[in-house]
Amino acid sequence: MTDWQTRLRASGHRLTPQRELVLAAVEALGHATPDEIYAEVRTRSEAINLSTVYRTLELLDELGLIRHAHLTDRAPTYHSAAGHEHSHLVCRGCHEVISIGRESMEGALTALAGAHGFVPDYGHLTVFGSCSDCARKASE
Amino acid sequence: MTDWQTRLRASGHRLTPQRELVLAAVEALGHATPDEIYAEVRTRSEAINLSTVYRTLELLDELGLIRHAHLTDRAPTYHSAAGHEHSHLVCRGCHEVISIGRESMEGALTALAGAHGFVPDYGHLTVFGSCSDCARKASE
DNA sequence: GTATTTGCAAAGTTTTTGCACGTGG
DNA sequence: CCACGTGCAAAAACTTTGCAAATAC
Numbered sequence: 001m002t003d004w005q006t007r008l009r010a011s012g013h014r015l016t017p018q019r020e021l022v023l024a025a026v027e028a029l030g031h032a033t034p035d036e037i038y039a040e041v042r043t044r045s046e047a048i049n050l051s052t053v054y055r056t057l058e059l060l061d062e063l064g065l066i067r068h069a070h071l072t073d074r075a076p077t078y079h080s081a082a083g084h085e086h087s088h089l090v091c092r093g094c095h096e097v098i099s100i101g102r103e104s105m106e107g108a109l110t111a112l113a114g115a116h117g118f119v120p121d122y123g124h125l126t127v128f129g130s131c132s133d134c135a136r137k138a139s140e
Numbered sequence: 141m142t143d144w145q146t147r148l149r150a151s152g153h154r155l156t157p158q159r160e161l162v163l164a165a166v167e168a169l170g171h172a173t174p175d176e177i178y179a180e181v182r183t184r185s186e187a188i189n190l191s192t193v194y195r196t197l198e199l200l201d202e203l204g205l206i207r208h209a210h211l212t213d214r215a216p217t218y219h220s221a222a223g224h225e226h227s228h229l230v231c232r233g234c235h236e237v238i239s240i241g242r243e244s245m246e247g248a249l250t251a252l253a254g255a256h257g258f259v260p261d262y263g264h265l266t267v268f269g270s271c272s273d274c275a276r277k278a279s280e
Numbered sequence: 281g282t283a284t285t286t287g288c289a290a291a292g293t294t295t296t297t298g299c300a301c302g303t304g305g
Numbered sequence: 306c307c308a309c310g311t312g313c314a315a316a317a318a319c320t321t322t323g324c325a326a327a328t329a330c
Contacts, residue, residue: 012284016285016286018286049287052287
């Protein structure tokens with residue numbers, strides 16, 4: 001039995017095809033909105049509804065099997081929690097997304113956060129700004 | 141003529157009572173959602189519509205007269221750009237908001253961001269996590 | 281068998297848009 | 306005057322919810 005199956009059962013939830021499909025779609029897509037995940041699942045099977053996608057994402061997020069971050073000012077995006085935990089730098093100009101390993105971001109923020117007794121959620125952290133190209137264009 | 145009036149005119153926009161009211165409400169409220177700003181303005185005058193609040197907030201944000209950040213997973217909140225630029229630490233447990241001066245956050249992130257040629261928007265940055273109280277409760 | 285989960289449809293929330301009227305410069 | 310801005314109402318985008326039928330275990 002794989003880890004996600006174990007975790008679902010251990011928390012008193014059931015293994016359903018829909019949950020497996022949603023989890024697979026999130027892992028396949030990298031960073032995706034609920035709508036994109038729904039579309040991806042639909043290409044593989046008709047057997048799912050958008051509300052189920054929302055409910056499933058919420059559940060998988062609670063269980064820590066996936067994570068979400070806010071890569072735009074609007075929709076949340078979900079990604080696998082299987083890989084390394086990471087933060088994001090997002091360019092407002094070109095929407096480039098740079099992933100930063102947790103260790104790097106933790107190294108940068110630990111002292112500041114610690115001074116306030118605060119424990120950051122690195123996997124959820126998104127820093128908006130400008131990438132080098134867009135910063136250069138803006139200053140010209 | 142005050143600064144905000146100058147900036148509006150200089151960018152080819154007009155001085156209207158609605159814009160003055162929205163700006164005053166944002167400065168009075170600290171951190172507020174569009175809805176809260178609308179409610180605040182309504183207590184002072186009937187002469188405004190919710191769509192105008194949205195359009196005005198967008199304009200004032202573009203002009204740099206106000207700023208917005210995401211203090212919850214949902215609604216954006218607007219605040220004055222007149223005070224010192226700052227980032228936020230937000231506790232997921234109790235929703236406490238800790239403001240961090242730009243200099244402190246910049247000190248923490250400069251090296252990391254610079255390594256990627258990235259220029260962070262400190263005034264928009266929100267770090268979610270747990271405050272000391274909630275972190276302690278969670279670990280018990 | 282039965283408690284959980286899903287599909288469906290409907291409603292809720294938040295934000296945007298088109299257009300005629302109003303108004304600042 | 307007249308281009309810009311506003312109110313209004315409608316729609317769009319996104320998410321949640323109630324309930325009966327389906328299903329994991």
